[in-house]
Amino acid sequence: MSRSHIDHPDLVRFAEERVNLPHDKALQFRAQARDLRERLEGYLSEHPDFSLKKMLLSGSLAKGTALRTLNDIDVACYISGADAPGGVPKLLNYLADRLRKAYPNFSPDQVKPQTFSVTVSFKGSGLDVDVVPILYDGDPNWYGRLVSQEDGSFLSTCIPRHLEFIRKRKHAHDTDFAQVVRLVKHWAARMKQENESFRFKSFMIELILAQLADQGETFTDYPEALQNFFTYVARTNLRQQIVFEDYYKASVVGSFSEPIKIIDPVNAKNNVCELYTAANADAIVAAALDAGDAIESALYATTKQDTVRYWQKVFGSAFS
Numbered sequence: 106m107s108r109s110h111i112d113h114p115d116l117v118r119f120a121e122e123r124v125n126l127p128h129d130k131a132l133q134f135r136a137q138a139r140d141l142r143e144r145l146e147g148y149l150s151e152h153p154d155f156s157l158k159k160m161l162l163s164g165s166l167a168k169g170t171a172l173r174t175l176n177d178i179d180v181a182c183y184i185s186g187a188d189a190p191g192g193v194p195k196l197l198n199y200l201a202d203r204l205r206k207a208y209p210n211f212s213p214d215q216v217k218p219q220t221f222s223v224t225v226s227f228k229g230s231g232l233d234v235d236v237v238p239i240l241y242d243g244d245p246n247w248y249g250r251l252v253s254q255e256d257g258s259f260l261s262t263c264i265p266r267h268l269e270f271i272r273k274r275k276h277a278h279d280t281d282f283a284q285v286v287r288l289v290k291h292w293a294a295r296m297k298q299e300n301e302s303f304r305f306k307s308f309m310i311e312l313i314l315a316q317l318a319d320q321g322e323t324f325t326d327y328p329e330a331l332q333n334f335f336t337y338v339a340r341t342n343l344r345q346q347i348v349f350e351d352y353y354k355a356s357v358v359g360s361f362s363e364p365i366k367i368i369d370p371v372n373a374k375n376n377v378c379e380l381y382t383a384a385n386a387d388a389i390v391a392a393a394l395d396a397g398d399a400i401e402s403a404l405y406a407t408t409k410q411d412t413v414r415y416w417q418k419v420f421g422s423a424f425s
């Protein structure tokens with residue numbers, strides 16, 4: 106392989122300059138979420154029967170896999186199931202109303218119900234916080250019914266365990282697991298820009314990479330790790346079921362009829378890719394084949410110009 110033109114250190118630099126959310130931004134946004142959580146805790150200490158039980162930073166900021174293009178801060182909010190109204194629109198109005206109560210310093214229009222979540226906007230600073238409801242019935246491990254941000258259905262799952270699951274893979278690979286996640290997410294975001302029907306959600310990318318990690322991928326060499334990711338997707342046609350045994354035995358997983366079967370590591374009954382059609386899967390596989398070919402060509406290209414051009418097929422013209 107010819108790596109004289111572009112190699113691992115070049116991808117490290119590209120990631121730092123163009124892909125990753127800068128560290129100071131991550132700290133600032135996490136502080137914003139912490140502020141909301143602490144204010145809720147303050148309110149709860151004086152109103153112990155309040156129906157909002159807990160707030161938790163979730164999503165990529167919590168997992169350390171956020172991109173520079175991050176556009177909101179995901180926070181999950183546990184709502185006592187017994188008190189909550191049925192149906193998502195009513196639930197969101199209820200959540201917004203409770204948040205306004207807990208945050209009297211916010212003007213009412215800073216708290217707005219959206220389609221599947223409630224946004225809290227901070228005047229002047231930072232990003233909006235996207236509060237996603239979870240119906241909660243007192244489970245000690247904080248399982249609950251999360252409102253899906255894709256279609257508003259209720260998903261039985263456990264955010265703290267998702268964070269623990271990802272943390273475990275991150276810690277086994279220094280910064281490399283999270284970095285390869287961000288590089289693949291960056292590629293997927295470009296594919297979405299080129300084709301608005303392309304879908305490949307972050308959690309799926311993380312779970313595929315987690316499976317590669319569990320099978321021995323080291324992620325220390327980014328060109329190779331990326332190539333292995335794209336090869337995996339192309340080789341399996343994305344039709345191979347992915348199951349983890351962190352929280353249950355593989356033998357309890359039933360059969361799923363959807364084309365992509367990546368089973369929630371914390372709930373054997375939840376297929377994370379339930380909403381993906383065969384056409385969605387095929388588009389991901391085709392894009393992965395192209396990306397894999399481009400990396401292969403980049404690694405064998407003889408001139409710097411050609412090498413850069415191939416990498417740009419994967420990461421866009423910002424790659425130089």
Ligand SMILES: Nc1ncnc2c1ncn2[C@@H]1O[C@H](COP(=O)(O)OP(=O)(O)OP(=O)(O)O)[C@@H](O)[C@H]1O
Pocket residue numbers: 163164165166168170171172179251260262263264267306307308309369375376377378
């Ligand atoms: N189908 C699902 N089943 C269970 N949990 C889910 C599902 N989809 C999303 N989640 C939960 O929501 C979290 C955030 O979703 P996702 O990973 O797609 O976005 P993200 O990590 O915030 O990435 P980004 O916003 O950068 O695209 C996941 O880490 C997981 O905890």
Ligand SMILES: [Mg+2]
Pocket residue numbers: 164165177179
């Ligand atoms: Mg997010």
